Amino acid sequence: MTVIDDRLNAIRGAAPRKPHNARTLAALAANPGCRRRTLMDAAGVNKALIADRLGYGMTVGQMSSIALARGKSFEAQVKAEGGNDLLRLLRLHLDLPTAQAHYHDLNPADDDDRISARLRRSQRALEEAARASDPVGTMFDHPILQLTMNGVRVHIEPDLIAFKFGDRFHIVEIKSFPIVDGVADSGKVAAAAQQAAVYVLAMREMLQTAGLSPELVSHEVILVCPRDFSNQPVAELVDVRKPLASLRRHLTRMESIDTLLPILPPSLTFDLVLDATGQPTRSPDDLAASVAQVSARYSPDCLQSCELAGVCRAEANGTVPVLGRVVREELGGIDSIAEAIALATGGRVPDDSQREAARLLRTAYQMRQQALEAMR
Amino acid sequence: MTVMSSLARVLAAGSKTPQRVTLYRHLHVSEQPIVMVPIILAGETNAPLAVMVGSDPGQPEVIVTRQPRERAERLRFAERLAGHLLFPIASMAATTQRVDTRRPELSVRATQAPQVWVPNPAGVDYVRLLGRMTRFRSSEGPWAVAPSVRQLGIWLTWLAEQAEFADSCVLVPATRALSAVWATGQSDVEDGNLAAVMAWLAPPPGMAIIDAARRAEDPAVCPPAGPATDPTFDRLFLQPTLRDLASAATELARRQVLHRLTGMLVEQMRPTWDLVWQAIDLLGAEPPAARVARRWERQRDRFTAFHHYVSDGGYPQAKRDNAVRGAQRLAEMEQRLASFDAERAYDDPLVLADYRLAGEAFAGEVVASDPHRRVRGAQRSVTRPLVTVTTTDPVRLDVGQQVHDPSRNGQRALITSLDEATDGWIVELELQDKMGRGRAPEPGSVPAVGDEVVYTALADTFVRRGRAWPARENIPWTHGGPPPEPVPVPEDAVEDWS
Numbered sequence A: 001m002t003v004i005d006d007r008l009n010a011i012r013g014a015a016p017r018k019p020h021n022a023r024t025l026a027a028l029a030a031n032p033g034c035r036r037r038t039l040m041d042a043a044g045v046n047k048a049l050i051a052d053r054l055g056y057g058m059t060v061g062q063m064s065s066i067a068l069a070r071g072k073s074f075e076a077q078v079k080a081e082g083g084n085d086l087l088r089l090l091r092l093h094l095d096l097p098t099a100q101a102h103y104h105d106l107n108p109a110d111d112d113d114r115i116s117a118r119l120r121r122s123q124r125a126l127e128e129a130a131r132a133s134d135p136v137g138t139m140f141d142h143p144i145l146q147l148t149m150n151g152v153r154v155h156i157e158p159d160l161i162a163f164k165f166g167d168r169f170h171i172v173e174i175k176s177f178p179i180v181d182g183v184a185d186s187g188k189v190a191a192a193a194q195q196a197a198v199y200v201l202a203m204r205e206m207l208q209t210a211g212l213s214p215e216l217v218s219h220e221v222i223l224v225c226p227r228d229f230s231n232q233p234v235a236e237l238v239d240v241r242k243p244l245a246s247l248r249r250h251l252t253r254m255e256s257i258d259t260l261l262p263i264l265p266p267s268l269t270f271d272l273v274l275d276a277t278g279q280p281t282r283s284p285d286d287l288a289a290s291v292a293q294v295s296a297r298y299s300p301d302c303l304q305s306c307e308l309a310g311v312c313r314a315e316a317n318g319t320v321p322v323l324g325r326v327v328r329e330e331l332g333g334i335d336s337i338a339e340a341i342a343l344a345t346g347g348r349v350p351d352d353s354q355r356e357a358a359r360l361l362r363t364a365y366q367m368r369q370q371a372l373e374a375m376r
Numbered sequence B: 001m002t003v004m005s006s007l008a009r010v011l012a013a014g015s016k017t018p019q020r021v022t023l024y025r026h027l028h029v030s031e032q033p034i035v036m037v038p039i040i041l042a043g044e045t046n047a048p049l050a051v052m053v054g055s056d057p058g059q060p061e062v063i064v065t066r067q068p069r070e071r072a073e074r075l076r077f078a079e080r081l082a083g084h085l086l087f088p089i090a091s092m093a094a095t096t097q098r099v100d101t102r103r104p105e106l107s108v109r110a111t112q113a114p115q116v117w118v119p120n121p122a123g124v125d126y127v128r129l130l131g132r133m134t135r136f137r138s139s140e141g142p143w144a145v146a147p148s149v150r151q152l153g154i155w156l157t158w159l160a161e162q163a164e165f166a167d168s169c170v171l172v173p174a175t176r177a178l179s180a181v182w183a184t185g186q187s188d189v190e191d192g193n194l195a196a197v198m199a200w201l202a203p204p205p206g207m208a209i210i211d212a213a214r215r216a217e218d219p220a221v222c223p224p225a226g227p228a229t230d231p232t233f234d235r236l237f238l239q240p241t242l243r244d245l246a247s248a249a250t251e252l253a254r255r256q257v258l259h260r261l262t263g264m265l266v267e268q269m270r271p272t273w274d275l276v277w278q279a280i281d282l283l284g285a286e287p288p289a290a291r292v293a294r295r296w297e298r299q300r301d302r303f304t305a306f307h308h309y310v311s312d313g314g315y316p317q318a319k320r321d322n323a324v325r326g327a328q329r330l331a332e333m334e335q336r337l338a339s340f341d342a343e344r345a346y347d348d349p350l351v352l353a354d355y356r357l358a359g360e361a362f363a364g365e366v367v368a369s370d371p372h373r374r375v376r377g378a379q380r381s382v383t384r385p386l387v388t389v390t391t392t393d394p395v396r397l398d399v400g401q402q403v404h405d406p407s408r409n410g411q412r413a414l415i416t417s418l419d420e421a422t423d424g425w426i427v428e429l430e431l432q433d434k435m436g437r438g439r440a441p442e443p444g445s446v447p448a449v450g451d452e453v454v455y456t457a458l459a460d461t462f463v464r465r466g467r468a469w470p471a472r473e474n475i476p477w478t479h480g481g482p483p484p485e486p487v488p489v490p491e492d493a494v495e496d497w498s
């Protein structure tokens, strides 16, 4: 236990740790400038409970139980019989030359199987495979990887990693959205690619630490989805170089926890102080005051990726970012809605940084008034 | 989004009232709209669970699948839906008027075309996927279905294809139609939720907009507009009920569960159904732009033509476009978008303002006009009036560039000189056409000193599809020659749907 861990535990309070996964990591990287989220995620705070207590409960990224069940059964079906079906698929769709492959199950052995033990097992297995000259492929089922994010180590668990299919490690993502006539929902593919990029990065980091070449991990990940309206899996290669580059960029831009902690009050905590029945007793006002001590950076994208979105949106009320990225960019340099209106209507003289945006707004406003008056 | 619409959003947020982004409505609103509110089963590929459909706001037809995972049930669902959609389509196609045209195949035009409203863009995807699911079904062989199922598939596919074009209005997502006319004081993310847009435009009586908008985000009071359902609803209500349905031992028990299921699904769809109708009323009450009627005419032409294709036993649309079709469609999409943009700008000063801001159009006052100026043309001398305009707009045009006057039917003018003044520009223009046949220009065809004028680089020219692109059989060999007619293979009819 380090000092940082102690601080983070105190910030979380008595609640159990809410671990990261590739989806939350990808979401975090999508808004790297947000200290509030960086801190809460690093501490493993359950943001949904905080938002609830503050009266802004919001369901975010919640999957339907029905969809989850179907996703699980699809994954099980794809991996059935030691991955036989999958192997056939990889050969068929991806032209991978491997005729046979080992199947290495890295799922938890039992309920007590600690994540650190699984991580060690996975590392050993993957590194051994990377060093071996054996041409036979291996499929690693649910290995554990580790990624360092703003100074905090996070564990993640890809569906599958395939190795020695064309000499590289390939991350395999099994998703239950369909590919219909060769086309899948682009938003869902992008989200899957983002997640896979997290795995690629983690795997490369691991090989590098072990003195192996990170290039052993392919930037082409394998996406396995049901085809058309059936349960039959198809595989497609997805190039994740772009999401990988943006993930890297965001990770380096992200503030490290050890530089963040010293500037926060030492008594800061998001503990909900649960009573014996599990009900929070922390006063919402007090909690809100703590939340307000850590700065946020709200944008409407948060609505789809962060449980605190309702809280941060209310806090950002009256500012331009609430209206979306495009509006924010077009009004570059103007932060308050009231100020933007004052500049547009001529009720305020712009400062130097706002001159360009203000001139445009002023002209736009005059044209708008002209048009509306002509209508009357 | 543009500066004008960003400004409208800012003003809406500041005043807590919606703001117009266009002066007119540029969408045709049918007098007999068909509304469709679909919901699907989570986790499956567009597995229809239920739909509310119809043309009577007070009396939605409700179709519920008895077992969304079963192929036979999905097909039965499609058959029932076909009953509600194909009849209006056929009767609209049956009433035609004669039109003057040099193209013999288009000598008649249906007086009406269908206009199907869905709550949001995801509803358009639903229509496309349901079309894909049903258009290859066959009325023979294993899994034989009623012919109407295949017809439904062909028509749904046509509707969804049309919806990809900016100027089309046969399949309309309500959220987009509303956002095209009004800006709310929230972001486009919130505007994707029909209930949240309507909270701004027509909040429940006695409720403040801000409260209504927050309320719209609570799926327990405002169920999502579909087709995806609320995960909490799935967990607490749907999943247990589907389980009961699967385990019902007697027909009576089954019917009871089904009744319960229908009731809860209706509760999920009805609020959205009402909102879509409310949206149609709001939009219908707006003044239509001048060129709406012309676009609707073209849309009816397309409908008439496609109806002929279908009644002649046309094949279902191919699963994927071949290269030529793909290129054609892309070009047509761009071209129709460009002409839609131009038409809107010509019709609507608020839309034109965006082009003025960008310097591609300008409004000003005529300070000099020489209507009788004549210049020597190739054979004889022609009237070429000179008009000088002062404007304070940020003009970004060049000498020699051609511009148009929207108020004079797109009259062409060449910019002959462009001088910066203390507060804007002085533009000299030479008018080119639309001045009548006589030696002297027709009265009113040349702006006079003191007139307010607008010129834009946008051209309102619509190239008819038939002229712009060769028909399938006339595609020249340089472009691959006529592509093979896509013929559905028998296996398509029995493809795996597990």
Ligand code: SF4
Pocket: A031, A034, A035, A036, A037, A296, A297, A298, A299, A302, A306, A307, A308, A309, A310, A312
């Ligand atoms: S909702 Fe708030 S805490 Fe979450 S990412 Fe956005 S700004 Fe940060």
